[in-house]
Amino acid sequence: MNDFIDLFDEFDRRILPHHLTDADILRLRHQAFALHLRAQGHVDFGNPEDHFAYIAKGSVKLVAYLSSSREQIVAFGFPGELMHIPGAGRNGFSLIALEATELLAIPAASLLAASGKDSTLLRLAIEQTILALGRSRANSIMLGTHSARERLAGFLFAMFERGARHRASPETIRLPMSRAEIADSLGLTIETVSRQFSEMRNLGLIETSGRSIVTIRDWEGLALAAGQMPAAA
């Protein structure tokens, strides 16, 4: 239970607005629940209610299961982020840990209701949702118009920006997900992802070490590969 208190405190300090009443905070605390997932552990929010999840440690994927055996990763979640998890609807969604992960789950309704007089919480929720919408739309653009090379290069940039950094060097990323998971999120196959890694390695854009360490060697080249216009244009 200490876990929960620590987690909630962190959430309170880093996410919640500072001027919430104690009553509001208490109400939230009663409806939130902490989860400690090991790698591959998953949560299925079976009830139709939406949830928000605050990721404290680790990383997660939000996957949609389709009728067939195929799955699509809809979003990744990293520490410090507040994710929106859709309730059971047309597609079943699961939140799956990529590595050992600590998170706090809050029913959307209670986050929305917590703001009696003060709507700061509501505003927080809407901000996060708009952010997620933006990311999702960017993802649609990527899937709709970009080649395999562009997708992987863009993916590496996104991972870099979202702080999957590795301490070794400022240019080095530690990817917490497997090739299969990268493929599922980019709408590609494992083999294509692997081939793209190899080609980008041969072009001198990146270096890799082991399964998950990637060092970016040529930022400009990688940006070009991602389909971004050269700066001059």
Added chain:
Amino acid sequence: MNDFIDLFDEFDRRILPHHLTDADILRLRHQAFALHLRAQGHVDFGNPEDHFAYIAKGSVKLVAYLSSSREQIVAFGFPGELMHIPGAGRNGFSLIALEATELLAIPAASLLAASGKDSTLLRLAIEQTILALGRSRANSIMLGTHSARERLAGFLFAMFERGARHRASPETIRLPMSRAEIADSLGLTIETVSRQFSEMRNLGLIETSGRSIVTIRDWEGLALAAGQMPAAA
């Protein structure tokens, strides 16, 4: 100016919660603006602020312009819907009318601020955003895992459900968008879309008449083509 009053009244009746104070409504009314677009007319919200758009008549597309000449349609908007329009960010977004369209644009900030004591409006905004997020994620799934056939079949279902109905018969849809626009929203080329239409016509799934009238002849077959599991399974 009568246009505006009519539009705003409709918005008030059909979307706004009934128990708003007059003050709130007045404040909203001051910040909203009505737009009357002809086919292909467009609005660019240049400022970085987000907007909501209430579509009263007609239909619109929300397109993202990429570095290259390619564009991706991120969402369509139909009458009665409240769309979220992202402000100028990484990608420039434009709202473009597919046909003559009347809409009401409201800066997101003022919709969010309108709720002093009462947060119903805020709740409305978040609901709509979550809805849009859901649609966007469904779109990602479609683009990431579905074939051309599945995409077009799914598109027809979505259009049917979102009320692009034609009065002629309950099975008939009037598509307000061109093949090029369908292609841009599905991440395909015009030719591929056209070929899929032809093949589905030959398979007896649909009939077409002119450029924009589609009649669904075999619902089950179309559902199958959309990649949905047969009901029995």
Added chain:
DNA sequence: CGTGACGTTGACTATTCTCAACTTTCGTGG
């Protein structure tokens, strides 16, 4: 009734997927 935009069809090309064999990584237990 002509004209230009829109849509269809065909032949060919390119990219990605599929299937399959092979190699590397990394956690486990000796």
Added chain:
DNA sequence: CCACGAAAGTTGAGAATAGTCAACGTCACG
């Protein structure tokens, strides 16, 4: 600390899907 084995990743060859280029047909508007 090393060796083992399962899981993960890589590479290759051939097949399939969608894209490209180009010609032709049709619709809808003046």
